[in-house]
Amino acid sequence: MENTSFCPICKFEIQNSWFFCPNCAKELKEKVPIISISKQIFVYFVSFFFSPLGLVWGIKYARSRDRKVKIIGIIAIILNIIAIVLMIIASKNFIEQYTKTINDLVPSY
């Protein structure tokens, strides 16, 4: 188990439980956002149905140092990717179907 890391500013060795670097006074712990269940559902919903809008939260959360928040972000990013892939497949099918319909409608001489 790693209990120490290095200050991102001055590379001073710090304990992970510290809130400030004793060397340069850099604030080490971000204020961890508390993400309520309804907020999580909202983020996942937006990620899936309004992709790629949900990537805004996905990337923001995935970059968090808090593990729980990070996981929410990664799930949101995955949902965005799934949504994008589904959209591509759906639009491809639609275009194929559309082309076929047009071809059937236009009489060939």
Ligand SMILES: [Zn+2]
């Ligand atoms: Zn420092």
